[in-house]
Structure formats: C-alpha cells, structure tokens
Amino acid sequence: MINKVLICNRGEIAVRIIKACRECGIISAAVYSEADKGALHVRVADEAYCIGPASAKESYLNHEVLIETAKNIGADAIHPGYGFLSENSTFIKKVEESGLIFIGPSSKSVLLMGDKTAARRLMKNSGVPIVPGTVEPVSSVEGIKAVIAEIGLPVMLKASAGGGGKGMRKISDESEIDDAFDRARNEALKAFGNDDVYVEKYIEDPKHIEVQILGDKYGNYVHVFERECSIQRRHQKIIEESPSPSINEKIREEMTSAAVSAAKACGYYNAGTIEFLYDKSGEFYFLEMNTRIQVEHPVTEMISGIDLVKEQLRIASGERLSVDQCDLSISGHSIECRVYAEDPDNNFAPSLGKIQHHRLPSGAGIRVDRGIDFQSEVSIYYDPLLAKLITWGINREEARQRIVRAIREYQIGGVKTNLHFCRWILTHSDFINGTFDINFLQKKSDLIESGDWKKSDINEFKEAITIFGALIKFQNEQLKPMANECKGKNRWRLDRD
Amino acid sequence: MNVRAKIAGDLIVINKYIVEIENSKKEISVLSSHEVELEGKKLTVNLSKLSDYYYLLKIENKIFEIIVAKTGEDNYTLNIEGRIFEIGVKTRLKDIAEEYLKNKQKETRQDELKAPMPGLIINLKKNIGDGVVLGESLIVLEAMKMENDLKSPASGIIKEILVKKGEAVEKNQRLLVIE
Numbered sequence: 234m235i236n237k238v239l240i241c242n243r244g245e246i247a248v249r250i251i252k253a254c255r256e257c258g259i260i261s262a263a264v265y266s267e268a269d270k271g272a273l274h275v276r277v278a279d280e281a282y283c284i285g286p287a288s289a290k291e292s293y294l295n296h297e298v299l300i301e302t303a304k305n306i307g308a309d310a311i312h313p314g315y316g317f318l319s320e321n322s323t324f325i326k327k328v329e330e331s332g333l334i335f336i337g338p339s340s341k342s343v344l345l346m347g348d349k350t351a352a353r354r355l356m357k358n359s360g361v362p363i364v365p366g367t368v369e370p371v372s373s374v375e376g377i378k379a380v381i382a383e384i385g386l387p388v389m390l391k392a393s394a395g396g397g398g399k400g401m402r403k404i405s406d407e408s409e410i411d412d413a414f415d416r417a418r419n420e421a422l423k424a425f426g427n428d429d430v431y432v433e434k435y436i437e438d439p440k441h442i443e444v445q446i447l448g449d450k451y452g453n454y455v456h457v458f459e460r461e462c463s464i465q466r467r468h469q470k471i472i473e474e475s476p477s478p479s480i481n482e483k484i485r486e487e488m489t490s491a492a493v494s495a496a497k498a499c500g501y502y503n504a505g506t507i508e509f510l511y512d513k514s515g516e517f518y519f520l521e522m523n524t525r526i527q528v529e530h531p532v533t534e535m536i537s538g539i540d541l542v543k544e545q546l547r548i549a550s551g552e553r554l555s556v557d558q559c560d561l562s563i564s565g566h567s568i569e570c571r572v573y574a575e576d577p578d579n580n581f582a583p584s585l586g587k588i589q590h591h592r593l594p595s596g597a598g599i600r601v602d603r604g605i606d607f608q609s610e611v612s613i614y615y616d617p618l619l620a621k622l623i624t625w626g627i628n629r630e631e632a633r634q635r636i637v638r639a640i641r642e643y644q645i646g647g648v649k650t651n652l653h654f655c656r657w658i659l660t661h662s663d664f665i666n667g668t669f670d671i672n673f674l675q676k677k678s679d680l681i682e683s684g685d686w687k688k689s690d691i692n693e694f695k696e697a698i699t700i701f702g703a704l705i706k707f708q709n710e711q712l713k714p715m716a717n718e719c720k721g722k723n724r725w726r727l728d729r730d
Numbered sequence: 731m732n733v734r735a736k737i738a739g740d741l742i743v744i745n746k747y748i749v750e751i752e753n754s755k756k757e758i759s760v761l762s763s764h765e766v767e768l769e770g771k772k773l774t775v776n777l778s779k780l781s782d783y784y785y786l787l788k789i790e791n792k793i794f795e796i797i798v799a800k801t802g803e804d805n806y807t808l809n810i811e812g813r814i815f816e817i818g819v820k821t822r823l824k825d826i827a828e829e830y831l832k833n834k835q836k837e838t839r840q841d842e843l844k845a846p847m848p849g850l851i852i853n854l855k856k857n858i859g860d861g862v863v864l865g866e867s868l869i870v871l872e873a874m875k876m877e878n879d880l881k882s883p884a885s886g887i888i889k890e891i892l893v894k895k896g897e898a899v900e901k902n903q904r905l906l907v908i909e
Binding site for chain 2: 419467578579580582584585586589590613637640643644645646647648649650652684687690693694695696698699700701702703704706707711
C-alpha cells in the first residue's frame with residue numbers, strides 16, 4: 234500500500250493528483266520551483282518541497298533532486314503527471330532502481346512506446362493498423378526523398394521520441410524537405426533530447442480519436458471508451474469530448490479492441506491512451522500511445538464515472554482493476570476546453586501576469602480542474618495551461634450549451650485567456666454539427682488572423698464597451714484633481730500611503 | 731479638454747471621448763457620471779467599481795459584469811459574458827493631437843518588426859542591407875518551446891538589427907528596422 238506520494242509536477246494536474254491522493258487517504262507531497270512558491274498545487278498539498286530554480290531543467294526535470302527528495306521525505310511513490318518526466322524512461326528506470334514505486338507503466342513499456350518507430354513496428358506486428366511510412370528513423374534528406382518516392386506527398390516528419398506536436402513538420406513540396414528536416418530535428422532535440430525523426434504519410438483531414446485504457450499488473454485490461462480531440466491548434470488540443478460524435482458503434486467496437494490489443498502488445502499497466510487518426514473513408518490508423526494520464530482525462534471520467542487517477546494509484550499499489558469491461562458504459566456526453574493564458578488576438582502569444590480576479594463557473598454538470606487561484610503568477614517558464622473547463626450533459630447538445638454558459642461565468646482578470654476563442658469554436662456550426670477535422674482551425678486561419686471571427690461579438694457589445702470605456706476614463710480623471718487638492722495639506726498622510 | 735460647469739452645487743463635466751474597438755472609433759459624450767450620449771441617444775448609466783479588475787455596468791436596465799483582463803494607460807482588455815475585447819480610450823482632444831502627429835510621421839516612414847511575444851531569438855535569417863519582401867520570414871522566435879516565424883511587416887531594406895541570436899526578448903521589443 235502507498236502511504237505518501239511525491240507529485241513531480243505542477244499546475245492543474247498536480248492539484249488533480251493531490252485530490253485523488255486525499256480521497257485514498259494518501260499523503261500528498263508537492264514539489265515546486267522558486268517561481269512556483271505561491272502556486273495552487275503548493276497551497277493545497279499536505280507537504281511541499283522546493284526543488285530548485287525556475288528553469289524546469291533545474292527543477293521539475295531534475296531526476297536526482299526529485300528521487301532524493303522522495304527518499305528523504307519517506308515517500309513510497311512518485312506520480313509524474315503528464316509532460317515533464319512522465320514519459321522519460323531513463324527517469325522511470327532510476328525510480329524503479331531506487332526502490333520507489335512509479336505511478337505509471339514500467340520503464341520498459343514507456344521505452345518501447347516512447348520510441349515512435351519501435352511502437353509502429355510493434356503495432357504492425359500485432360495487427361493494429363498504422364499510418365503508411367517508415368518504421369525506422371530517417372537519417373538524411375536523401376532518405377526522406379526515397380520514402381516520398383514510395384508513398385507520395387504530402388508527408389509528415391515526426392520526432393521518434395516525440396509527442397504533443399513538438400518536432401513535427403509537414404512536407405507538401407520537395408523544396409521544403411531541407412528546412413523541415415532541420416526544424417523537426419532541432420525541435421525534437423530541444424524537446425526530447427533526441428533528434429531522430431521518421432516519415433509518415435500525411436492523412437488528409439482526419440479526425441483525432443483516442444481510446445482510454447487501463448491495465449493492472451495481472452494482465453487485466455479494460456478500455457474506457459474514446460475521446461474525440463480533433464479541435465487542435467498547431468497540434469495542440471484545445472477542445473476534447475467523449476464520446477466521439479464521429480463514429481458509430483461498429484467503429485467504436487473495432488477501435489477499442491485495437492486499443493486493448495496495443496496495450497497488451499507492450500505489456501502495459503496503468504492508465505494509457507492509444508491515439509488514432511480516423512480518415513474520411515472510415516479507416517483508422519494507430520498514431521501513438523501516450524503512456525501517462527492525459528490532459529483530457531476528465532471527459533472520460535464524466536461519462537464513465539471512473540476516477541482514472543485513483544485507478545492509477547490502485548494499479549501502482551498492486552491492486553487489481555476495480556472494474557470489468559462489462560461494468561462500463563457511456564452515460565451522457567462530456568466536453569472539455571483547455572484554458573490557456575494566451576492571446577488569440579495576438580497570434581496566441583502567452584499572456585503573463587498575476588491572477589487579479591478569479592471566479593469559477595458553477596452549477597449542474599460543471600467541473601473545473603485548475604492550477605491557478607487568486608494571486609497566482611503566470612510566468613514564461615512553464616506551459617500556459619491554467620485550467621480545464623469540463624461539462625457533462627445528458628447529450629452532446631446539452632453538454633455544449635452548458636460549456637458555453639460556463640465560459641460566460643468563468644471570470645479571469647489579470648491575464649488574458651483563450652476562453653472567448655473556445656466559445657467561438659463551441660458555437661460554430663461545424664462544431665455543433667460535428668463536421669470538423671484536425672485542420673478545422675487551420676482552415677479558418679484567415680478568419681482568425683484578421684480578427685473577423687469576433688465581428689458579431691463586437692456588434693453585440695459595442696454599446697456597452699463604448700460606454701464602459703468612456704465612464705472608466707471619466708471616473709479616473711475625476712479622481713485626479715482631488716489628489717492634487719490634497720497636496721501640501723496633509724503631507725504626512727499621503728506619504729504614509 | 732475637460733469643460734466643467736458647476737450647476738446647483740454639482741460638478742458637471744461635459745466631455746467627449748473616443749473609444750477605439752478593434753480598429754473602429756466611436757465618439758461618446760459623458761454628460762454626467764449617470765448619463766451619456768451615444769449616437770444622438772441619451773442613456774442612463776451607472777458604473778460601479780468592485781475591484782480594479784471587476785466592474786458592474788448598468789445601461790438603462792441592462793446589467794453587464796465586466797472583467798478587466800489586462801490594462802495599460804489608455805488600453806483595456808475586457809471580458810464581457812465570455813467575450814473579450816481590446817479597447818483604447820482617449821479624450822477627443824488627445825485623439826485629434828495624435829492623428830496630427832501620425833500624419834506628420836508618415837512622411838518619413840520606417841517599419842519595425844517587434845516581438846509579438848516574449849521569447850528567445852533562435853535564428854536571424856537576414857543581415858543589414860538585405861532586401862526583404864512583405865511576409866518574408868526574418869526571425870525565428872522560440873516561445874513556450876514552440877518555434878515561431880516572424881514575418882516582415884513591409885517590403886524594403888533592412889536598416890538595423892537590434893537583437894542577437896540567442897537573446898531573450900520582451901513582448902513588443904523592437905527587433906529590426908526596415909526602410
């Protein structure tokens with residue numbers, strides 16, 4: 234049994250894990266960098282340990298300090314969250330060797346699935362359909378050209394050690410190969426410390442559908458249905474939902490059983506996700522396996538009633554899965570949008586600052602997983618994900634209307650977020666009708682870059698905005714002369730202010 | 731300019747403001763703290779400040795909660811009912827003065843490339859004296875682990891490069907000048 238967990242992460246996922254630990258009666262110990270002193274995950278944990286300077290390399294990515302901290306404080310397990318070290322097999326191996334429990338899969342599974350080319354080989358051999366392309370890394374521009382001659386353009390270059398859209402480049406024309414190869418390798422090296430890239434056929438306008446699986450250490454597996462995550466910007470998911478509005482029961486059956494086969498093939502235990510591309514002709518292809526808890530896991534929890542992080546804790550403690558496949562069913566529909574501190578009106582640049590106002594939406598069917606609170610600092614050092622807004626509805630339309638309502642209620646002041654952009658997507662006819670694919674936002678880029686997507690909003694609120702602008706200026710100017718009048722009279726009072 | 735008149739002991743300010751919303755300007759008169767005139771219509775209004783970032787606006791009988799996401803000297807980023815707007819507010823006098831200055835400056839025009847976000851300069855693709863065309867990629871800026879192409883805001887010749895490869899830059903920092 235696990236008694237104390239060191240949570241080697243920050244932000245909303247660290248907070249999420251603390252909640253699961255608390256319900257299981259496990260002591261939660263947070264770690265934080267010097268930039269995160271006041272962060273929410275530090276405020277809500279049972280214990281908190283500073284592990285180094287702001288730079289993630291010296292803090293949240295520092296293997297030795299994290300393992301040493303876990304040992305020193307008497308933790309029996311490490312939860313890596315997502316990102317950071319969650320899929321770093323070297324780190325996981327060190328954790329295993331130190332005698333601590335890693336709350337995730339074995340380093341062996343992670344190593345296998347983290348090497349995207351090895352994973353492709355394994356899937357191919359296990360009968361799981363893969364996207365046409367190489368099952369070995371390519372080492373030269375000539376090598377890429379040879380693959381293109383075979384499978385045709387366009388193709389994608391992807392980092393072998395990759396994920397999350399980093400180190401990915403599309404090649405539509407031979408002239409782009411040099412630059413794409415350089416860039417992909419550069420980004421891959423920076424993000425993953427490994428510059429291997431491989432080539433995959435570019436699937437035209439697919440949907441991104443993924444299957445949540447759970448496996449215990451006794452070879453029992455279940456899937457917890459699928460999530461549709463097609464709304465992406467530069468390969469980063471923004472809106473996710475479960476179930477997928479795009480597949481029927483037959484495809485669901487095929488996809489989920491392919492996912493379970495994939496998990497079995499690598500001897501997987503813990504929570505994991507098998508990502509598929511689903512093309513227009515109704516075929517699906519294995520994209521990659523994420524060997525960690527996913528950002529978008531709450532939508533699965535909402536429709537299944539399963540607490541995936543608690544299942545992770547159970548599995549890691551050596552318990553059996555709490556459910557059989559026949560216990561699981563889809564109830565209603567859930568939608569999530571990711572609240573990023575970024576500015577859709579300025580090319581999605583990060584918006585930094587202190588949270589000066591924070592009011593959460595509430596009411597039936599609403600959940601917010603967040604890493605921020607009043608006075609939290611949003612800094613350049615880390616991912617700009619502030620929170621996730623999740624709703625549940627009896628059907629897709631109710632969940633959608635509810636999340637639009639919740640966006641109206643969710644008030645954040647001090648930094649700018651993308652919530653109004655999410656709202657635009659969620660009220661777009663393509664989203665309402667389910668007629669979107671992973672290039673939805675790219676196809677709308679003219680509308681987005683010109684700012685025209687906001688036009689109807691501006692017309693709706695023009696009067697209120699204009700009046701607000703004039704009144705706030707008016708009020709501020711009325712305050713000024715009063716301050717002047719005080720000058721010289723009660724100096725000591727002013728000085729004290 | 732503020733025009734103030736004292737009527738029956740109350741300080742009444744007759745004042746005109748220019749509110750700029752996403753590149754379109756609107757003129758509005760504030761007749762008193764409870765009355766404005768917009769497009770020939772007089773409206774009863776009330777603005778309550780609940781905190782520096784949270785206001786309640788009443789226009790006739792309609793209520794708006796307004797969150798200030800970001801603020802500058804004359805600029806506000808507002809959140810109203812889940813929608814976000816950038817506005818700029820000036821007195822009409824200031825607006826007239828600025829328009830005049832802008833027209834003056836146009837005669838000797840230079841374009842600058844500014845950093846759209848804080849980040850790290852990964853690559854400078856051009857040297858001083860190079861010709862560039864509108865939309866050409868000039869600089870690669872890394873922010874939040876993503877590489878971003880910064881494109882030329884104009885066609886012309888690079889006159890100055892103000893940053894070095896590997897340098898960290900702030901948002902809106904001038905990066906290079908094109909003539």
